Amino acid sequence: MEHKLDPIIIGVAQYTQSKERVPKLDPLSLMVKTSRNALDDMGSAVLKQHIDAIYMVNINSWSYEDAPGELAEKIGISPDRKVYLPDGGDSPQMLVNRAAKAISKGEHEAILITGAEAAYAMYLSQKGKIKLNWPKRKAPNYMEGPLWHGTNEFENKYGVVIPSYSYAMFETALRAASGRKMNEHTRYMGKLFAHFSKIASQNPHAWNQNAYSAEEISTASPDNRKILHPYTKRMCANMFVDQSGTLIMTSVELAEKLKINPKKWVYLMGGCDLKNVFNITERPKIDESPAAREGSKLALQRAGLKLEDIDKFDIYNCFPSIVQIIMKELGISENDPRDLTLTGGLPYFGAPWSNYSMHAIISASEIIRENPSLKIMVIANGGYNTKQSFGIYGNEASQEMWAENDDSKIIEQIMRNKLPEPIKKAEGMITVEAYTIPYERSGKPKKIIIMGRLENGRRTLAVIQGDQEVLLRLEKEDLVGRSFPVHHDPKLDLNIVSINKE
Structure with missing residues (x-):
């Protein structure tokens, strides 16, 4: 198989703005910082001239008229294509998969993918604790589709549009299916996330570096109040963070031509993007994810691997339920010793809205550079267990041509199982x-x-x-x-x- 246009990651950088830093950088400035660092990380000043596309994850905490264009100007690149997405936690991995296809087809030589949030700075400003000297907020003049809320009008009336509501409902369905008693399941959730917290405590980029015990996570207390049954605060994603991440992708051919050190290369060995039935009330089972079930199989097939070949995972983990759903669909047992997070997860590392998985991908790249034999799977989740994007990373090329991947038929099959609309006036x-x-x-x-x-x-x-x-x-x-x-x-x-x- 010809591998000249195989997509590889060659530059990565992430940054967490400390709680004490003053003045606070706005999201665009955070992206400028990590983009410059990712360019330096490549070790090739020449490749900068070949970056002909910018893909940007949606920014929730601020808005700019042309964020990709402003970023390009500030870091000195001239892209032919600028992409700015609507919201969705699947966005970073989905953009990496899209970039892999574009590079494999020869549509682009090199692509910069980035995102940032500064929600903590916004929170301090709204509380009157700091004054922000940020550029004027302007509505984006382009975006790839509208912002979406992932639920319908009927579901919104019952609060299901609030992520903690929907994921907590998934949790009670999972608990019933598991056969655990209520107190047993509470302990299980605490144990699951205690491991995530431990990894965050060892991550210098994590927002919260405290290592909590299972009991400290699962037991309600003055500093760990009940949010929704069965979740306490420490089981929920923390959106109030200031974080940014950037990565740069190119082809093997261009990396070789520009003599970029192969030790910097990280291959996207396999991946795919799938969707579940959109409306929660129309899914056959709310504690399952056909997208995760089929998506994991496809990604592994394209990488030429089996599940047991994966050394580490980063499973999107805004709440315990999505971790359990994906574990169940992949066939990962409760006692599996492999790490399920690289960063520490959204409650502890931080949840920069749609951009969390960018940090997981960057962390995977850094880990593989240090340990080239490792294979890592990143699973990004958007909406309410609505969309999942998979990426498998390692130091070997994909077993299939990226340009030929088309998953639309599998999505069609998933959608065929949609239930009728719910009864709006029940008796x-x-x-x-x-x-x-x-x-x-x-x-x-x-x-x-x-x-x-x-x-x-x-x-x-x-x-x-x-x-x-x-x-x-x-x-x-x-x-x-x-x-x-x-x-x-x-x-x-x-x-x-x-x-x-x-």
Whole structure:
């Protein structure tokens, strides 16, 4: 097989702006910093002239009229193509996969991929603790598609648009499927994320470098309050971080021509981008991901590897549920000794909105440079277990031509299993498939949101209403599998389950 146009990563850099740094750099300045460092990391001043495309992940914490163009001007490159994405946690790996195809087809010689957030700086500014001397905020004059929220209008009425709501609902479905009791599953989540926290404690780029025990993660306390059942604060992604990452890709042919040190090269051995059914209420099972199941197989096939050949993983981990879903779909057991994160994960390393997995890819590249025999799989997740992008990294070329990859037929097959639209005005009995309980800051439950099936098999959402005594009692019970009478309240335009004191 001809490997001249095989895509490789040749420059990487990441940066975490310290909490104490003043003045605070804005996201564009953070990208300038990591882009310059990634250019230096390549060890070739000449290759800079060959960068003919910039791919940029969406910026949530600020906005610019032409962020890719402004970045290009500041670092001294002249790209023919500028891409600025809408939001989505799958974006970094998806852009790497897209760049691999473009380079393999000869469409571009070298591509700079970058992203940054400064949400912590924004938080301090909004609290009146600092003054930001940033450029004027302007709406982007181009973006590849609109910003999306990953849920429909019906789901939004019940709060499912808030990521912690939806992922907590996935969690209660997973718990029921696992057969664990409530306290057993809480301990399991704590143990799972304690390992992530340990890795973050050893990562100089991590936002939170405390190593928490399983009990410190799973037990509610004044500094680890309950967010939604069954999650505490330390189980949830921390978006209030200032972080940036940049990587540069080119072909083997150009790297050889410009005499870039092969020790810098990291191959994208395999990858793919797949989607699940868009609306959560229309998925056959909310504790599964056909995209992860099929995507992992495709990525491994293209890399010429088996799952047991992968030495380390970085599984997107905004909440424990997505880690478990992907573990289940890949066939990774609870006792598997391999690392499931390279960085420490979104609750501890930090969650720079759509750009988290950029740091995972950069970390994978740094690890492989130090240990060329390793094979690492990065799994990026967008939306609400909606989209997954896979990348396998190592020091060998892909077994398949990147330019020939087309996954549209697999996505079509996944979409064929979409359920009918949910019942918006429910009457009768509802059997709970999943639920969550949002809490006040004081720890008092607000309400209970449930997803379930009606007697005719159709799915719907509903809210359980009751006084504090009722909600506190139900909080201690696993509601999955239980049935309740439900009715539609026209004034609230919500499906309601009313439970009185017993």
